[in-house]
Amino acid sequence: xxxxRRKQGESILIGDGIEIEIIDLSAGxxxxxxxxxxxxxxxxxxxxxxxxxxxxxxxGINVTTIAGLLTxxxxxxxx
Amino acid sequence: MPIFSTTQIGLLEYVEQDVVEFAEGLxxxxxxxxxxxxxxxxxxxxxxxxxxxxxxxxxLTLRPRQIVxxxxxxxxxxxxTLLGLAADRQPEEGREVALLAILSIETGGRVSANLMAxxxxxxxxxxxxxxxxTGTQYSHQHTLRLTGGTC
Numbered sequence: 001x002x003x004x005r006r007k008q009g010e011s012i013l014i015g016d017g018i019e020i021e022i023i024d025l026s027a028g029x030x031x032x033x034x035x036x037x038x039x040x041x042x043x044x045x046x047x048x049x050x051x052x053x054x055x056x057x058x059x060g061i062n063v064t065t066i067a068g069l070l071t072x073x074x075x076x077x078x079x
Numbered sequence: 080m081p082i083f084s085t086t087q088i089g090l091l092e093y094v095e096q097d098v099v100e101f102a103e104g105l106x107x108x109x110x111x112x113x114x115x116x117x118x119x120x121x122x123x124x125x126x127x128x129x130x131x132x133x134x135x136x137x138x139l140t141l142r143p144r145q146i147v148x149x150x151x152x153x154x155x156x157x158x159x160t161l162l163g164l165a166a167d168r169q170p171e172e173g174r175e176v177a178l179l180a181i182l183s184i185e186t187g188g189r190v191s192a193n194l195m196a197x198x199x200x201x202x203x204x205x206x207x208x209x210x211x212x213t214g215t216q217y218s219h220q221h222t223l224r225l226t227g228g229t230c
Binding site: 046047048049050051052053054055056057058060061062063065066069070072073074076 | 087088105106107108122124125136137138139141181182183184185186190193195196209211213219220223224
């Protein structure tokens with residue numbers, strides 16, 4: 001991983017056409033300004049993780065898996 | 080009562096009070112806005128979250144406190160505002176909001192719950208959001224303790 005130190009107002013450039021500017025720093029948070037071509041998707045990482053987990057959750061559900069899961073849940077006192 | 084024909088659970092009869100609206104959809108399912116929350120004796124303790132737009136889109140969920148009894152999510156103020164809730168305190172579960180954790184059945188039978196990003200439903204407006212907590216102790220793949228073999 002490349003690690004760079006930047007001050008408020010400074011930028012970095014990635015490839016052709018992507019610029020990330022440090023707009024503001026305060027209380028443990030950083031505000032970034034990102035300029036990128038329209039075809040580049042920009043996502044907060046946690047949203048990508050949540051999306052991947054949702055895709056995983058929506059897979060493989062059928063009458064058999066539901067019945068199996070119910071049996072397990074009901075045989076466990078805590079549910 | 081309206082009836083919706085689903086892929087996994089057949090015909091689903093529901094009442095409007097059980098419909099929830101996700102104004103921004105869910106991550107990876109941004110266009111899925113209308114879901115029905117189905118809680119009935121036949122599927123207890125599971126709660127179904129069935130899309131009313133896509134017959135094949137069903138999430139299996141549990142109340143997070145059935146998994147972790149002292150579950151206490153930290154819902155960011157901006158999320159509370161978007162849900163039409165008071166932003167200066169955490170909402171009261173059962174009175175103001177309902178919480179659901181989405182389950183994943185993985186190959187090999189392990190079942191996990193997403194406690195990092197619970198579904199939060201405003202019980203008065205029926206507006207819902209999947210709230211992603213950052214810097215939380217809760218995992219997006221919290222393994223359920225299940226007795227016996229695999230599912």
